[in-house]
Amino acid sequence: MSKVLVFGHQNPDTDTITSALVYAHLKQQLGADVEAVRLGEVNNETAFALEKFGFEAPRLVEGVEAGAEVILVDHNEFQQSAKGIEEARVLEVIDHHRIANFQTSDPLYFRAEPVGCTATILNKLYKENGVEVPANIAGLMLSAIVSDTLLFKSPTCTDQDVQAGEELAKIAGVDAAEYGLAMLKAGADLSDKSLEDLLSLDAKGFEFGAYKATVAQVNAVDIEDVLGRQEELVALLTKDVADNNLDLFFFVVTDILNNDSTAVAVGAQAEAAAKAFGAEIVDGRIALPGVVSRKKQIVPVLTDGLK
Amino acid sequence: MSKVLVFGHQNPDTDTITSALVYAHLKQQLGADVEAVRLGEVNNETAFALEKFGFEAPRLVEGVEAGAEVILVDHNEFQQSAKGIEEARVLEVIDHHRIANFQTSDPLYFRAEPVGCTATILNKLYKENGVEVPANIAGLMLSAIVSDTLLFKSPTCTDQDVQAGEELAKIAGVDAAEYGLAMLKAGADLSDKSLEDLLSLDAKGFEFGAYKATVAQVNAVDIEDVLGRQEELVALLTKDVADNNLDLFFFVVTDILNNDSTAVAVGAQAEAAAKAFGAEIVDGRIALPGVVSRKKQIVPVLTDGLK
Numbered sequence: 095m096s097k098v099l100v101f102g103h104q105n106p107d108t109d110t111i112t113s114a115l116v117y118a119h120l121k122q123q124l125g126a127d128v129e130a131v132r133l134g135e136v137n138n139e140t141a142f143a144l145e146k147f148g149f150e151a152p153r154l155v156e157g158v159e160a161g162a163e164v165i166l167v168d169h170n171e172f173q174q175s176a177k178g179i180e181e182a183r184v185l186e187v188i189d190h191h192r193i194a195n196f197q198t199s200d201p202l203y204f205r206a207e208p209v210g211c212t213a214t215i216l217n218k219l220y221k222e223n224g225v226e227v228p229a230n231i232a233g234l235m236l237s238a239i240v241s242d243t244l245l246f247k248s249p250t251c252t253d254q255d256v257q258a259g260e261e262l263a264k265i266a267g268v269d270a271a272e273y274g275l276a277m278l279k280a281g282a283d284l285s286d287k288s289l290e291d292l293l294s295l296d297a298k299g300f301e302f303g304a305y306k307a308t309v310a311q312v313n314a315v316d317i318e319d320v321l322g323r324q325e326e327l328v329a330l331l332t333k334d335v336a337d338n339n340l341d342l343f344f345f346v347v348t349d350i351l352n353n354d355s356t357a358v359a360v361g362a363q364a365e366a367a368a369k370a371f372g373a374e375i376v377d378g379r380i381a382l383p384g385v386v387s388r389k390k391q392i393v394p395v396l397t398d399g400l401k
Numbered sequence: 402m403s404k405v406l407v408f409g410h411q412n413p414d415t416d417t418i419t420s421a422l423v424y425a426h427l428k429q430q431l432g433a434d435v436e437a438v439r440l441g442e443v444n445n446e447t448a449f450a451l452e453k454f455g456f457e458a459p460r461l462v463e464g465v466e467a468g469a470e471v472i473l474v475d476h477n478e479f480q481q482s483a484k485g486i487e488e489a490r491v492l493e494v495i496d497h498h499r500i501a502n503f504q505t506s507d508p509l510y511f512r513a514e515p516v517g518c519t520a521t522i523l524n525k526l527y528k529e530n531g532v533e534v535p536a537n538i539a540g541l542m543l544s545a546i547v548s549d550t551l552l553f554k555s556p557t558c559t560d561q562d563v564q565a566g567e568e569l570a571k572i573a574g575v576d577a578a579e580y581g582l583a584m585l586k587a588g589a590d591l592s593d594k595s596l597e598d599l600l601s602l603d604a605k606g607f608e609f610g611a612y613k614a615t616v617a618q619v620n621a622v623d624i625e626d627v628l629g630r631q632e633e634l635v636a637l638l639t640k641d642v643a644d645n646n647l648d649l650f651f652f653v654v655t656d657i658l659n660n661d662s663t664a665v666a667v668g669a670q671a672e673a674a675a676k677a678f679g680a681e682i683v684d685g686r687i688a689l690p691g692v693v694s695r696k697k698q699i700v701p702v703l704t705d706g707l708k
Binding site: 190191192193194195196197198199200201202203204205206207208222389390393394397398 | 497498499500501502503504505506507508509510511512513514515529696697700701704705
C-alpha cells in the first residue's frame with residue numbers, strides 16, 4: 095500500500111503548503127502512513143515561512159494515479175486539485191472554502207468551517223485528538239493564518255482565527271505582527287517575477303453558472319509594480335482566455351498596506367463581472383475599494399452576478 | 402429574521418427525524434434561533450422512538466423559500482433535500498453519507514464523518530461544545546444509531562457508533578439490545594402499509610453517471626410480507642420509472658433478523674444493476690446475501706457498475 099498523499103490546491107499559497115505539512119504531521123502522530131506533497135511552485139511568501147521554521151518544501155507531484163488514496167487540504171473543488179483527482183479515493187477533506195464540483199462515491203471525513211484559514215481548523219484537530227503542537231508546526235500554522243487573513247485584517251478573519259493566531263505565536267515564540275508583516279512583504283516582493291509568473295502565482299479556476307473563469311490574485315505593496323505593465327498584462331490575459339476557452343479572466347491586485355484591490359478583467363464576461371460589483375471598467379481597470387478577499391468578496395459576487 | 406430550519410432528507414427515517422430534533426436542541430442551547438422540521442411522513446419505527454422518549458414529530462414543510470437559512474442533517478445531495486434547496490442558504494451540514502450534487506457559493510460548516518449514523522457525530526458535537534446531553538435527547542440519538550446500524554450489525558457500524566450507543570443507552574436509562582429490537586420490529590411491521598407506501602417509505606434519488614435512479618429500502622421480519630405481492634410491486638415500480646423518467650428503480654427488502662436483502666429492479670438499467678453485484682435476476686429477484694446497507698453495500702456498487 096503506498097502512502098496516503100496530503101495536498102492543497104494548484105498554484106499553492108502559504109495555507110495550502112503549510113496545511114499539507116501540518117496535517118501530515120498530525121496524521122503521522124496518530125499512526126497514519128501519509129506524505130505531504132504539493133501541486134506547484136512555492137511562492138516567495140511561503141518560502142520565507144518554511145525557511146523561518148526550518149522546513150523543506152513538500153515533494154512536487156504532477157497528478158495522482160487512479161485509485162490513489164488522498165487527503166485534500168485547503169480546497170475541495172476538483173478543478174483546483176491534482177490531475178486525476180476524479181479517479182482517486184478522497185479519504186478526507188479539511189477546508190474553509192465553499193463546496194462545489196466535489197463528489198465521492200463513499201462516505202468520508204469532510205471538515206469544512208467558515209473560518210479564515212485551514213490552519214485554524216487544524217489547530218482544533220490537534221486539540222480534539224489530544225496531540226501537542228510543536229513550536230515549528232505552530233509557526234507554520236501562524237504563517238498560514240497571517241497569509242490568509244492579511245494579518246487579521248481581511249473580512250474573512252474570524253475570532254477563532256485571531257485566537258488561534260495568538261495561541262500559535264506564543265507556542266512558536268514569535269511576535270505575530272512583526273513576523274507577519276515581514277512574511278507578507280516577502281510575498282509582495284514582485285521584483286523577481288515576470289507577468290507570466292504573476293498570472294499563475296495564485297490563480298484558481300471556477301465555474302460561475304455556465305461560465306468558465308479564472309480568478310487570480312497577487313498581493314503588492316505598490317500596485318503599479320504590476321499595473322504599470324497593464325498593456326502587456328492584458329495581452330497575456332487575452333491569450334490565456336483564448337488558450338483555455340475561458341469566459342472570464344479576473345486578475346486582482348491587492349494593496350496589502352491599504353487593503354484595497356484593483357482588477358483587470360478579460361473575456362466575454364468582463365463587463366458583466368464589473369457590473370456584478372456595481373462598478374465600471376475605467377481605463378481598463380475595475381476599482382474594488384475595501385476588497386481583499388477572493389473567497390468572501392469576489393467569488394460570491396461573481397457567482398451571483400454571472401448566473 | 403425567521404428561524405433557521407434544521408431538517409434531514411425526504412422520506413425521513415429515524416436518523417433524519419431525530420437528528421433534526423437533536424441538533425436543533427444543541428443549537429438552541431448555544432443560543433441559535435432554530436426549528437427542527439421534516440420533509441415527509443414519520444415511519445412506524447420513528448414514531449415508536451418519538452413516543453418512547455416523549456417527543457412530538459417536527460413540523461412538516463413542503464419546501465424552503467429562496468434565501469431561507471437552513472441546516473441539513475443526515476444528507477447533503479440536493480435531490481434528497483427540500484424543494485427549493487438550490488436557492489436557500491445552507492449554513493451547516495452534519496452528515497455521514499457520500500458527498501455529491503451539493504454546492505454553495507459561500508463557505509459553511511460542513512461536518513461529515515464516515516460513521517454509521519449522524520447521531521454519533523452529534524454526540525461528539527455536544528462534547529466539543531461542552532453541552533450536557535439530557536436523557537430524552539440521548540434516547541433519540543440511541544434510536545438513530547440502532548436504526549442506521551441495525552442494532553450494531555450493519556457493516557456501516559464503526560467502533561465510534563458502538564461506543565456512542567453504549568454511552569447514550571446509559572444516559573437514556575434503557576437496555577440498548579432490548580429497546581433496539583423492539584424499535585426495529587415496530588419499523589418492520591408492514592401490516593398497515595400498502596405497496597405504494599412501501600415504495601416511498603425510504604426511497605432516495607441518485608444519479609449514477611448519466612443515469613437517474615431511485616433506491617428504496619424496507620426492513621422486514623419476513624420478506625414475503627412484501628415480495629409475496631411481487632407482480633403488483635413490479636407494476637408499481639414500472640409506473641414510477643415511466644412517470645419519473647428513471648433509468649432504474651432498485652427496490653430492496655432487508656431481512657432484519659438474518660441480515661440479508663433481496664432486490665427487485667425495474668428500468669433499462671435493471672440488468673446492469675444485477676450485474677454490478679455479480680448477480681443475476683432470477684424469478685424477477687436479485688439475491689443480495691449479507692447486504693443490509695444501502696450506503697456502503699448498494700450505492701457504491703451501483704455507482705461503479707453504472708458509470
